[in-house]
Amino acid sequence: MTQPLQPHRIELDDVVLRPFVIADEDAVAEALRDPDILRWTAGTAVIRTPADKRALRWLEPRIEGWARGNAVFAVADAKTDWVLASVTVRDVNRVPDQAVVAYWVSPAARGRRLGARALDAAARWAFARDGLGLHRLSLDHALVNEGSCRVATRAGFQLEGVMRDYYVEATGRRHDSHLHARLATDQPGATAGS
Numbered sequence: 001m002t003q004p005l006q007p008h009r010i011e012l013d014d015v016v017l018r019p020f021v022i023a024d025e026d027a028v029a030e031a032l033r034d035p036d037i038l039r040w041t042a043g044t045a046v047i048r049t050p051a052d053k054r055a056l057r058w059l060e061p062r063i064e065g066w067a068r069g070n071a072v073f074a075v076a077d078a079k080t081d082w083v084l085a086s087v088t089v090r091d092v093n094r095v096p097d098q099a100v101v102a103y104w105v106s107p108a109a110r111g112r113r114l115g116a117r118a119l120d121a122a123a124r125w126a127f128a129r130d131g132l133g134l135h136r137l138s139l140d141h142a143l144v145n146e147g148s149c150r151v152a153t154r155a156g157f158q159l160e161g162v163m164r165d166y167y168v169e170a171t172g173r174r175h176d177s178h179l180h181a182r183l184a185t186d187q188p189g190a191t192a193g194s
Contacts (some may be wrong), residue, residue: 004066005067024059027084032046055086071122072184073089115151115155123155143162
């Protein structure tokens with residue numbers, strides 16, 4: 001059984017990582033209009049939901065995520081509180097001292113290295129003794145999703161290998177995936193904060 005997590009807030013200069021709230025529905029709806037977010041991160045249940053209900057379908061389990069043992073962060077503009085991205089630390093301790101991370105960045109926020117900065121901040125918190133105290137974080141992405149690879153690498157997640165036919169799109173199409181990981185003992189990548 002997974003243990004609930006205490007919701008947490010991480011402040012960076014221009015953004016804050018915080019739990020999602022129902023008021024984020026409009027920002028999530030905007031993000032889900034992006035075909036890449038739908039294709040790579042929304043999930044089959046969301047894709048199969050009518051477009052006008054997708055945001056709520058995606059948002060509700062993320063709001064409950066902390067109670068279910070998943071650290072689900074909205075990455076919001078520090079001034080407007082508008083959600084620009086998401087970073088999740090899930091499957092916490094399913095394998096001892098490990099978790100899996102996932103992320104997306106809205107099209108309007110791309111090009112600012114926001115994904116890498118938010119992923120790095122979430123990883124540092126996940127490794128910290130006063131955070132989750134984990135040792136290993138992993139993530140995967142389809143090889144053709146080159147933007148996700150750049151985010152992972154910039155956030156200090158080393159490429160460990162290729163998983164053949166691992167990612168399956170809602171259409172049934174399969175893709176080889178990169179497996180990346182970052183350990184608590186790794187030195188963070190020099191590009192994570194730049």
